Amino acid sequence: MISPFKSPIYVTRPVFPDLAAYTAQLNEIWESSQLTNNGMQHKRLEGELAEYLGTSHLKLFSNGTLALLLGLKALELKGEVITTPFTFPATVQCLDWNQLTPVFCDIDPVTLNIDADKIESLITEQTSAILAVHVFGNPCDVEKIQKIADKHNLRVIYDGAHAFGTKINGKPINQYGDMTMYSFHATKLFNTVEGGALAFKEAHLGQTLELLKNFGLQDAEHVVLPGLNAKMNELQAAMGREVLKIVETERAKRHELKKTYEAELHGIPGIRIVTSMEGPNSSYQYFVIEVDQDRYGRTRDDLFNQLAAYQVFPRKYFYPLCSDFPWYRRLESAQPENLPLAGKSVHQVLSMPFYGELGMEAVKKICGILRELQVEKKELLNYRK
Numbered sequence: 001m002i003s004p005f006k007s008p009i010y011v012t013r014p015v016f017p018d019l020a021a022y023t024a025q026l027n028e029i030w031e032s033s034q035l036t037n038n039g040m041q042h043k044r045l046e047g048e049l050a051e052y053l054g055t056s057h058l059k060l061f062s063n064g065t066l067a068l069l070l071g072l073k074a075l076e077l078k079g080e081v082i083t084t085p086f087t088f089p090a091t092v093q094c095l096d097w098n099q100l101t102p103v104f105c106d107i108d109p110v111t112l113n114i115d116a117d118k119i120e121s122l123i124t125e126q127t128s129a130i131l132a133v134h135v136f137g138n139p140c141d142v143e144k145i146q147k148i149a150d151k152h153n154l155r156v157i158y159d160g161a162h163a164f165g166t167k168i169n170g171k172p173i174n175q176y177g178d179m180t181m182y183s184f185h186a187t188k189l190f191n192t193v194e195g196g197a198l199a200f201k202e203a204h205l206g207q208t209l210e211l212l213k214n215f216g217l218q219d220a221e222h223v224v225l226p227g228l229n230a231k232m233n234e235l236q237a238a239m240g241r242e243v244l245k246i247v248e249t250e251r252a253k254r255h256e257l258k259k260t261y262e263a264e265l266h267g268i269p270g271i272r273i274v275t276s277m278e279g280p281n282s283s284y285q286y287f288v289i290e291v292d293q294d295r296y297g298r299t300r301d302d303l304f305n306q307l308a309a310y311q312v313f314p315r316k317y318f319y320p321l322c323s324d325f326p327w328y329r330r331l332e333s334a335q336p337e338n339l340p341l342a343g344k345s346v347h348q349v350l351s352m353p354f355y356g357e358l359g360m361e362a363v364k365k366i367c368g369i370l371r372e373l374q375v376e377k378k379e380l381l382n383y384r385k
């Protein structure tokens with residue numbers, strides 16, 4: 001038996017910039033006497049990120065959830081929004097906070113994104129938008145989604161929390177749809193500790209978003225919109241500016257780890273690699289596998305439990321399905337029989353440890369463990385008796 005790791009291996013580890021470099025930024029903040037409210041660091045990061053992400057319209061927020069929540073608000077959506085049940089709770093919770101009703105659409109069994117072919121049949125008179133998620137950085141079928149939206153006069157919003165730097169045939173992913181949200185949470189490839197951004201198509205939305213993230217304050221004496229506090233502060237922005245300098249190095253490391261995972265997992269029956277994107281097109285945010293019980297000989301949950309004995313702690317992203325949250329159970333679109341593929345994948349996915357510091361040898365060992373834990377057909381017969 002392969003020996004367990006000496007210390008726990010988690011799904012990710014935050015990217016930390018050089019401490020001296022960050023301290024130099026802190027010195028500047030101290031000298032400026034400004035900690036928040038659109039300070040120097042904030043302005044610089046906004047410009048640097050707009051360039052990196054290939055957009056001319058970008059606003060920063062204190063986290064990705066508030067970015068999405070206020071982005072939906074700025075679009076003044078009403079009624080129903082077609083979305084995916086296979087996502088992080090924040091995606092659909094942002095609909096709740098905007099008094100919008102989610103209409104859950106089943107997913108594509110390969111990319112695990114919303115199945116664009118199933119969207120049209122869910123459109124009603126009340127539908128105002130499609131909120132799709134580039135799950136694990138795999139892009140949605142953006143062309144098909146846009147065609148449907150154009151035909152029915154719907155807005156398209158992308159939750160791109162996993163898609164930092166993702167491109168589609170060389171084109172930045174935020175150039176599709178009306179709006180793309182990014183999350184800069186500590187667990188993401190690019191982080192500002194907590195943080196987020198919106199890239200958007202229509203320039204005029206910039207003003208509305210500025211107001212919404214700052215209590216709707218037009219000036220010291222005029223409140224013109226029901227806003228919130230969703231501003232990114234100077235310490236977060238400075239962190240982001242330093243992490244941005246090393247993000248390409250981190251991507252290069254993850255590229256090598258992904259290749260190692262792929263080579264080492266090759267030929268293990270019942271293990272499918274979900275995250276397929278490569279090179280400049282990929283966000284290298286996650287490395288996700290699917291476990292087919294019939295061929296692997298164990299369920300995903302059994303594998304997950306077994307891995308703990310080796311000190312390997314992957315995550316069951318995204319379990320449970322959002323459509324199973326108690327307050328959606330009454331919705332017709334949330335019924336399990338309407339979401340068979342999402343219902344299947346949610347019991348098969350496993351997000352494996354994936355971060356630059358992990359190193360090649362650890363990846364090889366994890367794959368060795370996955371191979372060791374596979375139950376051979378012969379054994380399987382005994383195992384099931």
Ligand SMILES: Cc1ncc(COP(=O)(O)O)c(C=O)c1O
Nearest residue numbers: 063064065088090161183184185
């Ligand atoms: C798909 C998705 N959407 C939204 C969020 C929320 O982003 P944040 O944590 O920055 O609020 C996350 C995770 O963090 C996510 O994975």
